[in-house]
Amino acid sequence: MAKVLKATDAVIVGLGWTGAIMARELTRAGLDVVALERGPDRDPAADFALPAIRDELRYSVRQELMQDPKMETVTLRHRLDDKARPVRRFGAFLPGDGVGGMGTHWNGNTFRFLPSDHNLRTHLTERYGRARIPDDMTIQDWGVTYDELEPHYARFEALCGVSGKAGNIGGRIQAGGNPFEGPRSGEYPNAPLVSSHANELFRRAATELGLHPFPAPASNSSAPYRNPEGAQLGACQYCGHCDRFGCEANAKATPLSTLAPALGKAPGFRKVTNAYATRVLYDAQTRRATGVRYIDLRSGETYDLPAEIVILSAWVFGNTRLMLLSGIGQPYDPRAGTGVVGKNYCYQIQPTVQLFFKDEELNPFMGAGGLGMVVDDFNGDNFDHADLGFLGGGYISLNSTNGRPISFRPTPPGTPAWGAAWKRETAKWYRKTALVLCEGMNYASRANSIDLDPTYRDMFGQPLLRMTFNFTQNDRAMADYLLGKAAEIGRAMNATIVAPQPRKGDFNVVSYQSSHNTGGTIMGRTPADSVVNRYLQSWDAHNLFVLGSSVFPQNAGYNPTAAAAATAYWCADALVKTYLKSPSPMVQL
Amino acid sequence: MLDRRGFIASGGVLALVPGGAAAAPTADVVTKDNPAATIDATVEPLYALTPREAEFLAAVVDAFIPADDLSPSGSECGVVAFIDRQLAGAYGAGARLYQEGPFQPSNGQPQFGSQSPLAPLAFIRLGIAELDAWAAAQCGARVSQLSPPMLEALLRDVEAGKVAFPRIDARAFLAALLQLSMEGFFSDPIYGGNRGKASWRMIGYPGLPATYAKAIKNHRGRRYEAEPRSIADFL
Numbered sequence: 131m132a133k134v135l136k137a138t139d140a141v142i143v144g145l146g147w148t149g150a151i152m153a154r155e156l157t158r159a160g161l162d163v164v165a166l167e168r169g170p171d172r173d174p175a176a177d178f179a180l181p182a183i184r185d186e187l188r189y190s191v192r193q194e195l196m197q198d199p200k201m202e203t204v205t206l207r208h209r210l211d212d213k214a215r216p217v218r219r220f221g222a223f224l225p226g227d228g229v230g231g232m233g234t235h236w237n238g239n240t241f242r243f244l245p246s247d248h249n250l251r252t253h254l255t256e257r258y259g260r261a262r263i264p265d266d267m268t269i270q271d272w273g274v275t276y277d278e279l280e281p282h283y284a285r286f287e288a289l290c291g292v293s294g295k296a297g298n299i300g301g302r303i304q305a306g307g308n309p310f311e312g313p314r315s316g317e318y319p320n321a322p323l324v325s326s327h328a329n330e331l332f333r334r335a336a337t338e339l340g341l342h343p344f345p346a347p348a349s350n351s352s353a354p355y356r357n358p359e360g361a362q363l364g365a366c367q368y369c370g371h372c373d374r375f376g377c378e379a380n381a382k383a384t385p386l387s388t389l390a391p392a393l394g395k396a397p398g399f400r401k402v403t404n405a406y407a408t409r410v411l412y413d414a415q416t417r418r419a420t421g422v423r424y425i426d427l428r429s430g431e432t433y434d435l436p437a438e439i440v441i442l443s444a445w446v447f448g449n450t451r452l453m454l455l456s457g458i459g460q461p462y463d464p465r466a467g468t469g470v471v472g473k474n475y476c477y478q479i480q481p482t483v484q485l486f487f488k489d490e491e492l493n494p495f496m497g498a499g500g501l502g503m504v505v506d507d508f509n510g511d512n513f514d515h516a517d518l519g520f521l522g523g524g525y526i527s528l529n530s531t532n533g534r535p536i537s538f539r540p541t542p543p544g545t546p547a548w549g550a551a552w553k554r555e556t557a558k559w560y561r562k563t564a565l566v567l568c569e570g571m572n573y574a575s576r577a578n579s580i581d582l583d584p585t586y587r588d589m590f591g592q593p594l595l596r597m598t599f600n601f602t603q604n605d606r607a608m609a610d611y612l613l614g615k616a617a618e619i620g621r622a623m624n625a626t627i628v629a630p631q632p633r634k635g636d637f638n639v640v641s642y643q644s645s646h647n648t649g650g651t652i653m654g655r656t657p658a659d660s661v662v663n664r665y666l667q668s669w670d671a672h673n674l675f676v677l678g679s680s681v682f683p684q685n686a687g688y689n690p691t692a693a694a695a696a697t698a699y700w701c702a703d704a705l706v707k708t709y710l711k712s713p714s715p716m717v718q719l
Numbered sequence: 720m721l722d723r724r725g726f727i728a729s730g731g732v733l734a735l736v737p738g739g740a741a742a743a744p745t746a747d748v749v750t751k752d753n754p755a756a757t758i759d760a761t762v763e764p765l766y767a768l769t770p771r772e773a774e775f776l777a778a779v780v781d782a783f784i785p786a787d788d789l790s791p792s793g794s795e796c797g798v799v800a801f802i803d804r805q806l807a808g809a810y811g812a813g814a815r816l817y818q819e820g821p822f823q824p825s826n827g828q829p830q831f832g833s834q835s836p837l838a839p840l841a842f843i844r845l846g847i848a849e850l851d852a853w854a855a856a857q858c859g860a861r862v863s864q865l866s867p868p869m870l871e872a873l874l875r876d877v878e879a880g881k882v883a884f885p886r887i888d889a890r891a892f893l894a895a896l897l898q899l900s901m902e903g904f905f906s907d908p909i910y911g912g913n914r915g916k917a918s919w920r921m922i923g924y925p926g927l928p929a930t931y932a933k934a935i936k937n938h939r940g941r942r943y944e945a946e947p948r949s950i951a952d953f954l
Contacts (some may be wrong), residue, residue, distance in 0.1 A: 181953035184927050194809065199817040206831065215831045218817040327939040369929040491942040496931040497923055535905040535924050547878070548783040548897055549871065553921070557789050560922035561942065586819060625904040638830040 131150075132164050132423055132434040134514075138164045139398075141422045141437035143452065146231020147691060148395065148698035149443035151286075154359070155702035156439075157396035159710065162434060163532045164446065166405040166424050168444075169197075174386050176377030186534045190374040195235045197225040201395050201406075202588040204447055210464060210577055210601040210638045216594065222638065223392030223477075223645040224374070225445060230386045232445065232645060233691070237373040237499030237531060238382050240292045242283045242696075244510040245276035247310040248575075250684060253511060254521060262629030263521070266472055266576040273655050273664035274700060275310045283538035284315050286692055287347070290383030291355035293500070294318035294347030308344045310506045321350045323366060326530035328492045328564040329503040329625035334535060335622035341505040346502025346527060347692075349383035357383075359392040370532035372499025382499065383673040400578040404428050404520035406591060407448075408454040410440055412671060419458075419674040425590060437620045438713075442651075442697070443677040444488065446475070447580070448657070450650030450680055451595045454582050460668050461662050464579045464619050470661050472581045474574035474649040475549035475597060476685035477665045478524075478606045481613040481633050484540050485625035486559050493561060494533030502529035509687045510571070520607035524570035526616045533560070566620055568612035569644075575602045580650050602614050602615035609633055644691050648682040656719065663717040665699040667708075672715045675701055762798060764806030767840055773799055774863040776896075780872050783900045793900055797805040801903030801912030803847050806840040813838030825888070833891060845901075846892030849884035850877070908949045918949040927953060 135379070139161040142149045149165055168488045177183075188194050197220065205214035246253040249271045256264055258600060261284040265267065287294075296317045297307025322345035325333070328346075334345040350366040357363065366381040380387050393399050402424075409423040421436035442449045453459055453471045460469035504527040506512055515521055532538060540563045583596035601609075613630050620628040631670030633643075654660025658671035666681055668674040677698045679690045708716055739838075765773055777794040780802075784793030794798075805811060822836045829911060835842055846860075854862045854873060874893065876882050882889045903912030907926070914921065919926055926947040934943055 169821065176909070181927050181950040184929055185907055185909075185950060187902060189908060191902060191906075193815060196815075198815050200813075200815060204818045208830075213823065215823055215825075216817050217832065219815065219832055221832060325938050326935060328802065330939065350780065365932065367929070367933040368931040370931075491938075491940055493931075493934075493938055493943045495929065496935045496943070535918065535922060536902055539905070539922065547872075547898075550785050550787060553787065553789050557921050560924070587820065594867070636828075636830050640829065640832045703930055711760065 131626055135423070135433050135435045137436035137438075138162045139437065140164075140439040140441060141435050142441040142443055143422055144168070144231060144442070144448055145229045145385065145401060146226060146442035146443065146445065146678075147385055147439065147695050149231070149370045150233075150389040151698045152441050152443060152675075152677060152702050153399060154389050154396070155699070155706060157393065157399045159706045160398065161439075162398040163400070164437070165399070165401045166407050166422060166435070167229050167401060167403045167557050168406045168427070169403065171229045171401070171403045172234060172376070172386060172597055174376055174380060178378050180378050182502055183375055183378050184369070184371055186536050190534060191536055192451065193220065193224060193374070195227065197372065197374070198221060198222060198476065199225040200589065203594060205583045205586050205594055205596045206637070206639055207596065207598050209410075210598060214583060214585070214596045216243045217639045221640040222643045223647055224642070225447065225645070229401065229621055230384050230388070233385045234578055235374050235378055236384075236691060237689075238501070239689035240287065240290060240294075240347045240349045240692045241525075242311060243276070243686045243693045244310065244512070247509050247686040248274065248276045248279065255417045258516065260346065262350060264604070267521070268574045268576050270654055270659055272683060273653050274697070279696045279700055280312065280573065282696040282703070283692055285699050286695040288319050289357050289359065289388050291319045291351045291357055292347050292383075293320040293323050293346055293352040295322050297344060301542040306344060308504070308506050311343050311494070320355055321502050323348055323350060323498055324368070325477050325503060326492070326496065326501060327490065328528055328530055329501065331490070331623045332503045332528035332566070332619065336503070336505050337617050339619065339622055341507045341619075343503050343505050344561045346500050346504045348498060348502075350498040350500050351381045351383070357388055359389060361388050361391045363387060366498050368496050368501070368613040370495045370497040370534060372531060378542050406590075407444065407452060408432075408590065409453065410452055410458060410674065411436070412443070412456050412458050414457070417671055419522055419668075419671045424478060430612050438673060440671075440674045441677060442675070445678055446647045446650050446680040447595050448677060449676050450580050451582070453594060453651055453661065453676075458674070459666065461581060462579050464577050467576060470652070470657070470659070472579050474646045474652050474683055475578050475580045475599060475694070476572040476574055476635070476682070477569040477599060478572050478644040478646045478685055478687075479609045479633050480643050481568050481570065481609045481616070482631045483613065483616045483620045484629040484631060485564050485566060485620045485623060486540075486542055486627035487564075487624075487631070488626040489564050492564055494530070494538065494563065497530035497532050499531055502527040503613030505619075506610055518611065520604045520611065522571045522573055522604065522608050522687065524568050524569050524608070524612055526566060526612060526619065528564055530564070535560070543629050548709070566616045568609065569687050569689070570605065570609045572601070572605055572685045574649065574684040578602075601633065606633075646666040646679070646685065648679040648685045648690060651676045651680040652683045653681040654683060665716045666697060666703040667709070667716055673713060675705065677701060755760060765803050767811060768803045768806065772844065772847050774803055775861070778863040778865070778870055779874065779896060780900050782867065782874055783897060785867070785906055790921045793904060795914075796904060796917045797912045798900050798903035798912040801906070801910050802899050804911050805899060805902070806843060811838065811840035833895075835887060835891075837887070839895070842887065842892070843895065845887055846889075846896070847882070849887065849889070850882075850892070853882055853884070904921060907952050916947040916954065
């Protein structure tokens with residue numbers, strides 16, 4: 131029997147980026163807020179200190195800061211007729227755990243999505259005609275436009291002290307920035323990071339090819355910075371330990387570094403760690419969420435926490451799973467094409483080109499998570515698809531993120547994986563290699579989806595999520611196209627060896643690709659096509675809100691954090707300014 | 720006097736000249752007849768492996784990472800000790816590994832990752848036994864007794880899928896062992912491998928503290944060289 135706790139105004143499930151943003155906005159509005167976090171609390175000053183944080187084995191390889199699959203994982207099948215197998219060790223993507231969530235161990239790439247990413251179906255229909263979108267490509271508009279989100283993107287960039295160069299301010303194209311981006315209200319809060327030698331080789335070659343290189347917008351602060359919440363960030367040390375690590379310089383913007391200090395002082399805020407949410411308590415009669423049930427992972431006790439407002443911010447899998455376990459909304463059936471919960475699960479496809487330069491010294495161990503040089507010429511619909519056999523695209527970049535040697539020691543094609551020749555080639559090329567990455571989008575397709583697994587269970591006997599996913603023909607054609615462009619840039623960089631690495635075969639959960647998973651609780655215009663409305667408010671319970679990349683109807687060719695955060699600010703804004711005054715559905719049908 | 724592999728199998732560890740070639744084993748080996756050596760601080764126990772398993776691993780690790788002018792061999796760098804400690808600890812016991820059934824064989828679909836019910840210690844242990852049995856049947860000798868060229872040929876056969884074990888996937892076993900060996904060779908020396916920071920010297924990785932706010936610019940296109948430092952150097 132669950133013990134019933136004292137009611138609160140709002141309960142938030144998951145204290146990563148979007149949960150922390152919502153907690154801040156609701157406490158600012160005077161609400162009592164309880165945030166439930168499955169993992170432990172984290173104290174950056176103690177937990178991320180030198181020298182222990184520079185431990186590749188512990189943090190990167192053994193995944194210290196990530197979700198423990200022993201407690202909960204997902205299963206995978208490539209096709210609807212296949213039997214799913216559990217992902218026994220995380221590899222392709224790395225879900226977060228603990229206060230700060232994935233925002234603790236992200237790299238810091240802080241891109242806005244393109245305006246056309248936000249109204250994708252309308253945009254593509256207008257440009258190419260309705261017939262051009264394949265029947266099984268279940269893309270749709272977000273229901274909120276780039277222009278509506280712009281102030282919220284800007285707010286997140288200010289929170290993080292993003293280092294970058296604007297390419298479009300109020301419609302005027304800015305030299306050195308991304309000319310394809312949507313109009314911005316202003317410049318980035320910080321100047322770009324200092325580029326690496328490899329970044330500069332990429333910039334020169336891309337310019338020669340007539341492309342438009344720009345420094346990646348990075349939440350790795352290029353200078354000391356005080357954010358609007360009063361939090362102080364340090365300057366990036368280019369240590370090459372961003373992704374999978376905490377930041378000892380406090381230069382990487384994370385929920386811990388940007389929001390936790392203000393939240394800690396906010397009256398009405400309380401966080402409960404090691405609290406594993408198992409249900410949204412839902413009254414189907416009145417169509418209201420009444421609270422959240424969770425298990426205290428230290429005592430094993432089950433608690434019901436009643437609340438007037440319930441916020442899900444537990445990432446793609448947590449949000450979708452809680453909706454399904456709680457019986458809220460109609461589960462998606464990919465065969466019939468009915469239902470919505472679990473629909474439009476998307477990922478990314480990221481082919482790469484490894485470059486080797488016999489005459490360059492690249493010092494690959496110097497880097498920052500967001501230290502990249504990027505071209506956006508082949509992203510989204512920035513280029514004409516009229517004569518191409520696919521839709522979509524992705525950015526192409528050269529990132530100097532790390533040279534940590536357990537995982538980073540590329541050798542030219544044909545080199546054995548061990549033995550004397552392997553040693554020779556490893557020693558020869560370690561300092562002289564760089565990777566060109568294609569951040570390929572993944573548009574929704576009818577089969578790719580998530581539901582409850584009929585067989586496998588978590589540590590409490592609850593069904594795991596089952597992912598049905600594979601790359602589509604559109605994805606593969608797009609990826610091949612991007613790879614050709616990336617190789618062209620590599621050749622223009624005068625690399626001694628240009629080694630394209632296409633993504634072939636069925637989706638593989640072993641090798642790391644991208645933690646940019648999206649979908650499952652998508653936003654849209656009607657309850658027939660979405661789980662939440664344009665304000666991220668559940669169609670089935672007006673006091674239930676769902677945050678994060680699970681609401682994206684399809685993925686884009688960018689890192690998704692800024693879009694997840696911008697939509698969280700957008701939702702919080704509507705919640706505080708509109709919903710609290712009159713709790714009811716904010717979109718009337 | 721024991722030979723090199725016999726020495727490792729006895730639970731001993733070779734002395735290493737940092738950055739240089741491995742010192743040859745001296746007479747200071749641990750034997751019943753030399754009790755003084757039993758209190759030698761460089762002698763370390765095996766935590767999970769049996770002496771024969773350690774002997775197997777020394778041979779394989781030295782095939783993966785042979786001694787040459789770039790570095791001492793894998794076992795000389797402590798990679799066997801590293802693997803032993805990893806297998807004896809949380810990793811070997813299956814930490815961060817979902818181990819609920821049912822267990823469906825991968826059926827040649829590596830996209831799903833290992834689907835074995837075994838935790839790493841049991842998996843590696845079984846793999847060692849299976850490959851030793853294969854070597855005994857095909858070559859008439861245990862893996863640790865094969866000449867380096869014969870061992871290399873055998874391991875290339877496993878890698879190429881030409882060797883089948885009755886109970887586990889031979890290629891998956893080799894891949895797991897290679898991964899562990901590379902972790903040992905390239906990780907921070909605090910874990911017992913990479914003695915003398917041999918691998919970091921080999922490739923030019925400076926280790927810690929990794930603060931390059933100035934160097935990122937003033938070493939653009941120019942090699943950054945520094946005496947590599949480990950976590951232990953800052954404690």
